[in-house]
Amino acid sequence: MESGAAAEAVGSTPAPPQVAGEAAAGPGCRRFPFPYTPYPIQERFMAALYRALEGGRVGIFESPTGTGKSLSLICGALSWLRDFEEKKRQEEAQLLELEEKGQEEKKRLVTAGPGHPESKEAAGEPDWVTAFVQKKEERDLVERLKEEQIRRKKREDRLEKIRHNVQLKYAAKRKRLEEDETNRLLQLSKELLSEGAGGDVLEQLDQNEEELLLAEYESDEEKKVVSGLEEDDDDLEEEHVTKIYYCSRTHSQLSQFVNEVQKSPFGKETRLVSLGSRQNLCVNEEVQRLGALQLINDRCMEMQKNKHEKKSDEEAEGKKRRVSRTVCPFYSYEQMQFLRDEVLVEVKDIEQLVALGRDTKACPYYGSRYAIPAAQMVVLPYQMLLHEPTRTAAGIKLKDQVVIIDEAHNLIDTITSIHSAELCCAHSQLSQYLERYRKRLKAKNLMYIKQILYLLERFVAMLGGNVNQNPSCQAVSQTGTVLKSINDFLFQSQIDNINLFKVQRYCERSLISRKLFGFVERYGGPATAVKTNKENQKLVGLQNFLLTLQHGSDKGGPAQGPPVEAENDHLRAASPLMQIEGFLSALTNANQDGRVILNRQGTVGQSSLKFLLLNPAVHFAKVVEECRAVIIAGGTMQPVADFREQLLSCAGVDSARVVEFSCGHVIPPENILPLILCSGPSNQQLEFTYQTRDLPQMMDETGRILCNLCNVVPGGVVCFFPSYEYEKQVYTHWEKTGLLTRLATKKKIFQEPKKANQVEQVLVEYAKCIKRCSQGGGQMTGALLLSVVGGKMSEGINFSDDLGRCVIMVGMPYPNIKSPELQEKMTWLDKTMPRAAGQAPSRVLIENLCMKAVNQSIGRAIRHQKDFASILLLDHRYARPATLNKLPQWIRERTQVKPAFGSAFAELRKFHRGKSDGS
Numbered sequence: 001m002e003s004g005a006a007a008e009a010v011g012s013t014p015a016p017p018q019v020a021g022e023a024a025a026g027p028g029c030r031r032f033p034f035p036y037t038p039y040p041i042q043e044r045f046m047a048a049l050y051r052a053l054e055g056g057r058v059g060i061f062e063s064p065t066g067t068g069k070s071l072s073l074i075c076g077a078l079s080w081l082r083d084f085e086e087k088k089r090q091e092e093a094q095l096l097e098l099e100e101k102g103q104e105e106k107k108r109l110v111t112a113g114p115g116h117p118e119s120k121e122a123a124g125e126p127d128w129v130t131a132f133v134q135k136k137e138e139r140d141l142v143e144r145l146k147e148e149q150i151r152r153k154k155r156e157d158r159l160e161k162i163r164h165n166v167q168l169k170y171a172a173k174r175k176r177l178e179e180d181e182t183n184r185l186l187q188l189s190k191e192l193l194s195e196g197a198g199g200d201v202l203e204q205l206d207q208n209e210e211e212l213l214l215a216e217y218e219s220d221e222e223k224k225v226v227s228g229l230e231e232d233d234d235d236l237e238e239e240h241v242t243k244i245y246y247c248s249r250t251h252s253q254l255s256q257f258v259n260e261v262q263k264s265p266f267g268k269e270t271r272l273v274s275l276g277s278r279q280n281l282c283v284n285e286e287v288q289r290l291g292a293l294q295l296i297n298d299r300c301m302e303m304q305k306n307k308h309e310k311k312s313d314e315e316a317e318g319k320k321r322r323v324s325r326t327v328c329p330f331y332s333y334e335q336m337q338f339l340r341d342e343v344l345v346e347v348k349d350i351e352q353l354v355a356l357g358r359d360t361k362a363c364p365y366y367g368s369r370y371a372i373p374a375a376q377m378v379v380l381p382y383q384m385l386l387h388e389p390t391r392t393a394a395g396i397k398l399k400d401q402v403v404i405i406d407e408a409h410n411l412i413d414t415i416t417s418i419h420s421a422e423l424c425c426a427h428s429q430l431s432q433y434l435e436r437y438r439k440r441l442k443a444k445n446l447m448y449i450k451q452i453l454y455l456l457e458r459f460v461a462m463l464g465g466n467v468n469q470n471p472s473c474q475a476v477s478q479t480g481t482v483l484k485s486i487n488d489f490l491f492q493s494q495i496d497n498i499n500l501f502k503v504q505r506y507c508e509r510s511l512i513s514r515k516l517f518g519f520v521e522r523y524g525g526p527a528t529a530v531k532t533n534k535e536n537q538k539l540v541g542l543q544n545f546l547l548t549l550q551h552g553s554d555k556g557g558p559a560q561g562p563p564v565e566a567e568n569d570h571l572r573a574a575s576p577l578m579q580i581e582g583f584l585s586a587l588t589n590a591n592q593d594g595r596v597i598l599n600r601q602g603t604v605g606q607s608s609l610k611f612l613l614l615n616p617a618v619h620f621a622k623v624v625e626e627c628r629a630v631i632i633a634g635g636t637m638q639p640v641a642d643f644r645e646q647l648l649s650c651a652g653v654d655s656a657r658v659v660e661f662s663c664g665h666v667i668p669p670e671n672i673l674p675l676i677l678c679s680g681p682s683n684q685q686l687e688f689t690y691q692t693r694d695l696p697q698m699m700d701e702t703g704r705i706l707c708n709l710c711n712v713v714p715g716g717v718v719c720f721f722p723s724y725e726y727e728k729q730v731y732t733h734w735e736k737t738g739l740l741t742r743l744a745t746k747k748k749i750f751q752e753p754k755k756a757n758q759v760e761q762v763l764v765e766y767a768k769c770i771k772r773c774s775q776g777g778g779q780m781t782g783a784l785l786l787s788v789v790g791g792k793m794s795e796g797i798n799f800s801d802d803l804g805r806c807v808i809m810v811g812m813p814y815p816n817i818k819s820p821e822l823q824e825k826m827t828w829l830d831k832t833m834p835r836a837a838g839q840a841p842s843r844v845l846i847e848n849l850c851m852k853a854v855n856q857s858i859g860r861a862i863r864h865q866k867d868f869a870s871i872l873l874l875d876h877r878y879a880r881p882a883t884l885n886k887l888p889q890w891i892r893e894r895t896q897v898k899p900a901f902g903s904a905f906a907e908l909r910k911f912h913r914g915k916s917d918g919s
Helices: 040-054 069-112 117-123 128-134 136-164 166-194 251-263 293-315 333-345 350-360 364-370 382-386 388-394 408-418 427-440 443-462 486-492 500-510 512-523 533-552 564-573 576-588 617-626 641-649 696-712 724-737 739-744 756-776 820-832 841-858 901-916
Strands: 058-062 244-248 272-274 377-381 402-405 480-485 594-600 608-613 629-634 658-662 672-677 715-721 747-751 782-788 806-810 869-874 896-898
Touching: 040 058, 040 069, 040 629, 040 658, 058 641, 069 136, 069 244, 069 251, 069 402, 069 629, 244 251, 244 382, 251 272, 251 350, 251 377, 293 512, 293 576, 333 350, 333 364, 350 364, 377 382, 382 388, 382 402, 382 408, 382 617, 408 608, 408 629, 408 641, 408 841, 427 443, 427 512, 443 500, 443 512, 443 576, 480 486, 480 820, 486 594, 500 512, 500 576, 512 576, 576 594, 576 608, 594 820, 617 641, 641 841, 672 901, 696 715, 696 724, 696 739, 696 806, 696 869, 696 901, 715 724, 715 756, 724 739, 724 782, 739 747, 747 756, 756 782, 806 841, 820 841, 841 869, 869 901, 896 901
Parallel strands: 058 629, 058 658, 244 377, 244 402, 272 377, 402 629, 672 869, 672 896, 715 782, 715 806, 747 782, 806 869
Antiparallel strands: 480 594, 594 608
């Protein structure tokens, strides 16, 4: 663990000359460019980060939110990269100079002739110059360096030209407009020529329905995917320069990071590219309207395929083309080249990248990927980096690169969820599709569709159902949750004789889920007329089946026939066959650490299959193995044992390679008051176990504590409960006893909503109320927000200043150990991991999950240097040394254990009165 003392940076590279705003990490240490005078903890953070990158380490870095972690990461990492590049340039120059001298010496010896004394030396044992020249590896290295220098010079000249020549941009835009007009006129001409040609005497499907047909499938031939790029372009052969991959969880977090880079001293000189999903980057409005990510992906791939097939279709003489295939107007290599260069010239976030794509009529999704090789920093969601197939598709190469994973407190859960997939049955959809187009489909399509139908039939049978009956009407005889190994599941479901790899590959290549989705959209409504009444009835039945199936997956109970419009939105967001593809992908990529969960509820429609990954390290191992250095960073990384053991140790990382760094907060010690409360005002011991927390006296005692606190704490009070159910239970109890009315005299009470789209409105009203009360001076002193651990407000939302003057944690939010998934994980850990300090790994997991949730919640209150808040942990079990040690260092160092309520209340009143008086 880093002690916080600054140390000299590793490496012989001289420190750059100091500029205004540079930060020194201590006497005689490296200075880091910084936009303002940094906090000492930021200096120590940057120095430790620099050492970790230089030493090729795997670092676990903790810096509380509000301490400028993003800027420390930017300035520390980019300082190292700048020095690394300079050192590499010097080494290259020395090698090339050495090679040049060797060539000159060789020429001189040849010119001297056989009688020259030096030539005799060369004819015998070769000296160091001759040895150098003769080594093929070194000659190859020199040649490669020369080629890289030529490419680098070409790229730098190109970017410099774009940076300083505005006319180029206008010329490119004008050329695009001219091409658009030419294409428009050409299309008009084709339409005029085709008029009067007459229709086909054979019955034809209309164009929209023609596109629903599956193309002929070549299953066993691996085709090289045509990228649409010109093969002889030198830029494509450009080597990946050493770069930093910065990952975070959400789109907004990545945008915030890019904005910080723009404001940093490196903002003008860094070649940065932001990567995202098609959902975030697509500028084709027709595709964007599809909404769901997989629909957008499939439509995009289909348009690319159409573009590459279009030429061969047009060249085929004597054959009537079935349909004019749609291609994407933004998938233009020339325009994407221009976009790539624009991205490298100036740092842009996702929004700016999308705006540039619209302006240049170039695809930001692919254009940004072409910028990866030359970029110095790549910003991307960590799902994209950690999922190997996605990483490969994006053109990301991790060999000898640096990866920084920020907001990594739930990294293990994220890796697990990437490789999990919910299953929703789609047998009825696919059967109707087959019935409609059976005579038009080729043999291989029919074969694979029948295989998929058989798989679905067996999956439903494993849940205790029959695909030929309505799932919401089929009762399940044996309810409950069962976990099976992959092999057991395949054998018991009688699908072990099917090659799932081929089926999964067929789903990917044929775009069947996209075709099926279009079919359901076209014929999903009862009002849609098809050929016969019989078919119409079948399709009405299909829609009803889908409605009950989708609604049945909700835990609210049996299907009730929801509004069609709302249900269609749900279908659009999650096509059943797409979820099956995800499930098959998980099955085919799994190893012995995968499990299939059969969740059998009251009816088949309410039941589900799910894939569970027990060991996320298998997907992280390749990252740490290939990268030069990996930094796992977050505001709250405690307890770090999970990262060390479950992730790094299981991924094969040598413990000597791992370094930990944790720093305090920027606030002065007197600005935070963390208290562990062991008993309430009536001396009731506070222990919120599953057995005791439902007792009326425990809920009453919690209410009395809150009443007392609301009398002395100004502004906002945020109270976290272990679950939504318990919060609702306590709220109802307080309503009955009249305690809620007493609380409401001092604070207006708000409850965290379950629905994500309602969170912002509640927060706005909560903030308005606090502001009103602070200005009004009446009896009401602010607001009380009843929130939930792990809910919408325990992560990512800041309760700074008056929004959170006191944060209360009711009980210890242990996970439900009766959950079959958790039980399987605990069993797996006990079998594979060593005991830690006499404790079973499963017990350590439970403690760590609890404290990780606590740390995320209580860290919401302090957001900047002048902020202040009190933190109350209501449960005597927090005072146990092992539990106390799992609190963040900056909170743990200031925590007081209060056995009696009286002394705790006096301390709280003194703290808040002192802060209110400005002392």
